[in-house]
Amino acid sequence: MKYNWSIIGHEKQLQQIEKDIESGNLSHAYLLVGSNSIGKHTVAKKLAGILQCENNFCHECATCIQVQKGSHLDTFELNDDGEAIKIEAVRGLIDRLSMTRQAQYKIVLIQSMERMTVEASNSFLKILEEPPTRTIFILTTNDIRLLLPTIVSRVRVLKFNPVSASYLTKKLHELYPDHNEEDIKQVSLFSLGRTGKAIHLMENPDALADYIKVYHDVQNFLDHKNIVDRFAYVESLSANPGKFSADSDKIDSFFNILKHVLRSKVLEGDPKSAKYINTLSKIDEAGILLKKNINPRLVLENLMLAL
Numbered sequence: 563m564k565y566n567w568s569i570i571g572h573e574k575q576l577q578q579i580e581k582d583i584e585s586g587n588l589s590h591a592y593l594l595v596g597s598n599s600i601g602k603h604t605v606a607k608k609l610a611g612i613l614q615c616e617n618n619f620c621h622e623c624a625t626c627i628q629v630q631k632g633s634h635l636d637t638f639e640l641n642d643d644g645e646a647i648k649i650e651a652v653r654g655l656i657d658r659l660s661m662t663r664q665a666q667y668k669i670v671l672i673q674s675m676e677r678m679t680v681e682a683s684n685s686f687l688k689i690l691e692e693p694p695t696r697t698i699f700i701l702t703t704n705d706i707r708l709l710l711p712t713i714v715s716r717v718r719v720l721k722f723n724p725v726s727a728s729y730l731t732k733k734l735h736e737l738y739p740d741h742n743e744e745d746i747k748q749v750s751l752f753s754l755g756r757t758g759k760a761i762h763l764m765e766n767p768d769a770l771a772d773y774i775k776v777y778h779d780v781q782n783f784l785d786h787k788n789i790v791d792r793f794a795y796v797e798s799l800s801a802n803p804g805k806f807s808a809d810s811d812k813i814d815s816f817f818n819i820l821k822h823v824l825r826s827k828v829l830e831g832d833p834k835s836a837k838y839i840n841t842l843s844k845i846d847e848a849g850i851l852l853k854k855n856i857n858p859r860l861v862l863e864n865l866m867l868a869l
């Protein structure tokens with residue numbers, strides 16, 4: 563590849579982006595789609611660096627460092643803080659886009675586009691339709707179905723898929739030669755092919771310990787836990803409801819591991835496969851309800867009844 567992306571996997575997508583740049587066929591708006599922690603935001607930031615750096619994405623110049631830190635004057639970020647993106651934020655963005663540009667481009671990075679309200683989306687749509695010159699939007703989402711179709715139709719979609727466990731294991735060995743075999747094995751299992759998650763787990767032993775616990779809980783549920791225990795577990799997951807965003811990662815991890823375990827059982831030809839496939843679709847529905855800010859405890863309790 564031409565640029566030093568320093569990213570695990572996603573070669574096809576990165577090559578596509580490089581091809582767009584090289585051929586002068588850069589879209590004014592990209593939408594990077596894929597599950598949480600798969601690396602979309604990292605790719606978005608690096609793409610911004612590639613476009614702004616005048617030195618072949620050197621990682622060393624002031625521009626590269628500012629883009630990376632989020633302090634570059636012509637690279638605007640709306641990062642996921644767990645809150646909805648309201649119309650005021652979009653208006654602020656439009657104001658900033660109208661200011662004089664110093665850099666190569668004006669770049670707008672918006673993380674988790676599904677957070678944008680309908681009102682804000684309609685306002686955003688207008689700048690997507692008639693963007694100021696040399697303005698590039700790099701948007702990410704983990705669920706394209708939650709975006710207005712009119713927005714999706716005006717962006718170039720790049721889908722990010724999980725990398726294989728064997729590839730991830732190999733890469734983690736290269737990146738963390740001093741880590742023990744068992745850690746790498748467990749991280750490859752729990753990150754479910756999501757490279758961002760894998761790196762987070764490698765660098766945060768407490769987070770890995772939490773994952774191991776959730777994994778055992780999920781196994782327990784499916785094997786023999788009774789309904790009372792299941793509800794108690796849901797209670798612990800959705801505790802502290804006032805601060806949903808702080809807990810969303812825990813719930814997300816639970817869903818992901820539950821899906822992983824169920825899929826493995828289906829692949830192994832478990833006699834309860836039909837039931838598990840049904841549960842898998844219910845988990846997806848529950849995930850959508852949670853994003854719509856339906857009470858997480860209610861959603862999880864309903865899911866437990868379906869298990």
Ligand SMILES: [Zn+2]
Nearest residue numbers: 615620623626
């Ligand atoms: Zn640079």
